[in-house]
Amino acid sequence: xxxxxxxxxxxxxxxxxxxxxxxxxxxxxxxxxxxxxxxxxxxxxxxxxxxxxxxxxxxxxxxxxxxxxxxxxxxxxxxxxxxxxxxxxxxxxx
Amino acid sequence: xxxxxxxxxxxxxxxxxxxxxxxxxxxxxxxxxxxxxxxxxxxxxxxxxxxxxxxxxxxxxxxxxxxxxxxxxxxxxxxxxxxxxxxxxxxxxxxxxxxxxxxxxxxxxxxxxxxxxxxxxxxxxxxxxxxxxxxxxxxxxxxxxxxxxxxxxxxxxxxxxxxxxxxxxxxxxxxxxxxxxxxxxxxxxxxxxxxxxxxxxxxxxxxxxxxxxxxxxxxxxxxxxxxxxxxxxxxxxxxxxxxxxxxxxxxxxxxxxxxxxxxxxxxxxxxxxxxx
Numbered sequence: 001x002x003x004x005x006x007x008x009x010x011x012x013x014x015x016x017x018x019x020x021x022x023x024x025x026x027x028x029x030x031x032x033x034x035x036x037x038x039x040x041x042x043x044x045x046x047x048x049x050x051x052x053x054x055x056x057x058x059x060x061x062x063x064x065x066x067x068x069x070x071x072x073x074x075x076x077x078x079x080x081x082x083x084x085x086x087x088x089x090x091x092x093x094x
Numbered sequence: 095x096x097x098x099x100x101x102x103x104x105x106x107x108x109x110x111x112x113x114x115x116x117x118x119x120x121x122x123x124x125x126x127x128x129x130x131x132x133x134x135x136x137x138x139x140x141x142x143x144x145x146x147x148x149x150x151x152x153x154x155x156x157x158x159x160x161x162x163x164x165x166x167x168x169x170x171x172x173x174x175x176x177x178x179x180x181x182x183x184x185x186x187x188x189x190x191x192x193x194x195x196x197x198x199x200x201x202x203x204x205x206x207x208x209x210x211x212x213x214x215x216x217x218x219x220x221x222x223x224x225x226x227x228x229x230x231x232x233x234x235x236x237x238x239x240x241x242x243x244x245x246x247x248x249x250x251x252x253x254x255x256x257x258x259x260x261x262x263x264x265x266x267x268x269x270x271x272x273x274x275x276x277x278x279x280x281x282x283x284x285x286x287x288x289x290x291x292x293x294x295x296x297x298x299x300x301x302x303x304x305x306x307x308x309x310x311x312x313x314x315x316x317x318x319x320x321x322x323x324x325x326x327x328x329x330x331x332x333x334x335x336x337x338x339x340x341x342x343x344x345x346x347x348x349x350x351x352x353x354x355x356x357x358x359x360x361x362x363x364x365x366x367x368x369x370x
Contacts, residue, residue: 058284
């Protein structure tokens with residue numbers, strides 16, 4: 001269990017697999033990596049905000065998002081919604 | 095001997111090539127116009143080689159083997175390797191200059207990683223698409239780690255830039271060289287701050303470049319860079335440019351904090367002859 005393994009899972013997946021075959025066996029795919037339950041769950045849901053919190057590099061986060069079939073605009077919008085709350089809590093006004 | 099004739103700093107965002115409906119057309123036009131200005135500056139200097147400095151986006155370098163700095167030594171490259179709406183193209187390399195930089199660096203304080211095969215991503219290919227659309231000018235790509243912390247400090251980046259400039263000047267070929275730093279400014283893709291732009295940071299950073307305040311750039315802390323955004327780390331490439339043209343004033347061509355891109359977008363130029 002390490003941030004490295006989480007990043008390696010996504011890095012390897014997005015370079016070597018196509019989405020159709022991955023969707024059919026996503027649980028089996030991630031079994032090859034030393035992940036904890038939190039990481040595995042965030043990957044299989046997928047929960048992109050949680051993946052970011054767990055240390056998935058932002059470039060790989062976006063790549064996984066696209067791999068899962070989401071549109072670019074959705075990515076932007078999703079993090080903006082999450083970010084608005086976070087920034088408010090942190091005292092930012094941007 | 096070779097001459098470092100021109101320096102350019104520019105955003106490299108792939109979103110510039112996508113149809114983002116919310117993007118302010120006037121801001122996008124400003125960036126396009128900026129690229130035209132930079133391309134004209136390149137043409138005016140009759141540039142023979144482009145030294146292109148950028149982070150990359152976990153396409154070539156991964157956590158299993160991640161250098162702080164690397165130099166591409168291949169005779170040719172291709173890209174973009176990532177999902178960018180550009181036709182893949184071949185880009186000529188300049189292996190002789192790259193070999194010189196590698197050798198000089200190893201003897202003078204830059205422990206380059208050497209890269210003989212390097213599919214380039216949008217970090218370099220997007221600016222090259224606008225600045226040298228026919229891929230006429232050979233390139234030497236230079237990597238600085240911006241994607242996976244910790245990256246080299248801005249002071250170290252500036253130091254490497256200064257040594258790189260000396261290496262270029264000592265190259266014994268008659269050539270005009272342009273250095274292009276690609277990336278940033280403030281942005282946070284893939285983190286909860288995505289969409290937020292630290293405009294104050296961006297403007298302060300550009301004012302330092304404009305004022306030739308290299309020491310101020312070297313003094314920017316890692317905490318302040320992170321506070322300005324999770325990918326604002328890409329200013330490491332710009333810090334290298336500030337070392338290549340140490341204490342020289344740069345002209346800010348464009349600054350557009352484009353909300354729809356979630357990025358502070360900028361372009362600067364500096365000439366060895368002074369203000370451009």
